[in-house]
Amino acid sequence: MKNTPNIQMVDVVGQYRRIKSEIDEAVLGVLGSGQYILGKEVAEFESAVARYLGVKHAVGCASGTDALQVALMALGIGPGDEVVTTPFTFVATTETVVLLGARPVYADIDPMTFNLDPARIERAITPRTKAIMPVHLYGHPADMDPMVELSRRTGIPIIEDMAQAIGAEYRGTKVGSFGAFGCISFYPSKNLGAFGDGGMVVTNDDALAERVRMIINHGSRVRYQHEVLGVNSRLDALQAAILRVKLKHLNAWLDARRRAAEVYNRLLDGADDVVRPIEAPYARHVYHQYTLRLKNRDRVAARLAERGIPHAIYYPIPPHRQEAFREFGAGSFPISEQAAAEVLSLPMHTELTEEQQAFVVDAVKSVQQGK
Numbered sequence: 001m002k003n004t005p006n007i008q009m010v011d012v013v014g015q016y017r018r019i020k021s022e023i024d025e026a027v028l029g030v031l032g033s034g035q036y037i038l039g040k041e042v043a044e045f046e047s048a049v050a051r052y053l054g055v056k057h058a059v060g061c062a063s064g065t066d067a068l069q070v071a072l073m074a075l076g077i078g079p080g081d082e083v084v085t086t087p088f089t090f091v092a093t094t095e096t097v098v099l100l101g102a103r104p105v106y107a108d109i110d111p112m113t114f115n116l117d118p119a120r121i122e123r124a125i126t127p128r129t130k131a132i133m134p135v136h137l138y139g140h141p142a143d144m145d146p147m148v149e150l151s152r153r154t155g156i157p158i159i160e161d162m163a164q165a166i167g168a169e170y171r172g173t174k175v176g177s178f179g180a181f182g183c184i185s186f187y188p189s190k191n192l193g194a195f196g197d198g199g200m201v202v203t204n205d206d207a208l209a210e211r212v213r214m215i216i217n218h219g220s221r222v223r224y225q226h227e228v229l230g231v232n233s234r235l236d237a238l239q240a241a242i243l244r245v246k247l248k249h250l251n252a253w254l255d256a257r258r259r260a261a262e263v264y265n266r267l268l269d270g271a272d273d274v275v276r277p278i279e280a281p282y283a284r285h286v287y288h289q290y291t292l293r294l295k296n297r298d299r300v301a302a303r304l305a306e307r308g309i310p311h312a313i314y315y316p317i318p319p320h321r322q323e324a325f326r327e328f329g330a331g332s333f334p335i336s337e338q339a340a341a342e343v344l345s346l347p348m349h350t351e352l353t354e355e356q357q358a359f360v361v362d363a364v365k366s367v368q369q370g371k
């Protein structure tokens with residue numbers, strides 16, 4: 001067997017090295033500016049994201065989790081309210097609902113896209129439902145048309161958790177503008193990653209944008225006047241300056257991810273019992289993750305580990321099975337539970353080489369061929 005090439009799950013340092021001079025200059029500019037929170041850098045980055053996504057307003061905040069929380073707060077969601085969401089996601093989606101005293105109500109997923117199944121959302125709606133929260137998981141957009149139709153019919157707003165999906169498209173339109181809010185994460189490993197935490201809320205609604213601006217800054221527009229209950233969740237100027245540089249490269253990076261996904265797809269073509277990720281006819285997938293479904297997932301994961309190949313399971317335990325959320329959103333969600341038992345994400349980032357991918361795929365196939 002060949003020596004293990006140095007493969008990483010996510011290569012944030014390799015990406016930085018390619019644009020080091022641009023990033024360093026932006027960072028040094030902020031250090032000398034004296035403006036470290038909000039201010040000009042954040043405002044310019046917000047405008048750049050709004051233009052990129054084709055939305056009217058973008059408001060920076062401290063993390064993707066906070067973006068979800070302030071969006072829920074801006075809609076006035078609290079005790080007694082329900083939010084219909086997916087049981088196959090990162091914990092933040094459920095956590096923010098529970099933190100505000102509301103109740104997550106789960107609807108199961110579409111087994112092919114891993115995203116909320118629109119037909120099941122409708123059955124989960126009650127008179128207490130105050131929001132629908134789809135997640136564009138792994139960078140593949142959820143099926144928005146039926147959700148938008150349901151939202152119009154019922155008046156229940158949609159909050160898109162687009163933490164993994166900046167730049168993904170649904171029928172040619174970038175995600176983030178289908179609901180009342182789109183919530184972005186700039187966690188370092190995300191497709192547009194900061195060098196620390198960061199997040200953003202986007203919306204086309206002027207009044208909601210204004211409300212979010214107040215909430216992220218202690219509920220205040222004018223210093224020491226507090227109109228609504230808020231939090232301290234502001235974006236750092238340093239992160240905004242870095243992200244503004246990185247945003248210019250985002251389309252090229254998303255193309256690189258899509259090319260890497262095509263290479264995996266080709267190399268895995270015909271492999272037994274390996275379900276490759278799909279791209280639905282309505283979708284432009286941005287491959288935050290390249291995630292397989294495997295009946296013998298744990299054996300494949302063990303083989304990858306033996307060969308020193310990074311891999312991950314997003315997510316092994318659905319929120320309704322987590323200790324912290326035991327009393328919320330009970331129920332049986334067999335499609336999500338089966339996905340949790342079968343998914344395996346392979347290394348995916350902008351710096352992958354075809355040789356590295358061949359090495360990864362060889363390890364996957366070696367198990368499937370019983371070697």
Ligand SMILES: *Cc1c(COP(=O)(O)O)cnc(C)c1O
Pocket residue numbers: 063064065066089090092093135161163164184185186187197198199
């Ligand atoms: C990363 C992520 C979040 C939270 O973002 P942070 O910036 O880490 O707080 C929320 N939802 C999903 C689906 C995510 O992947």
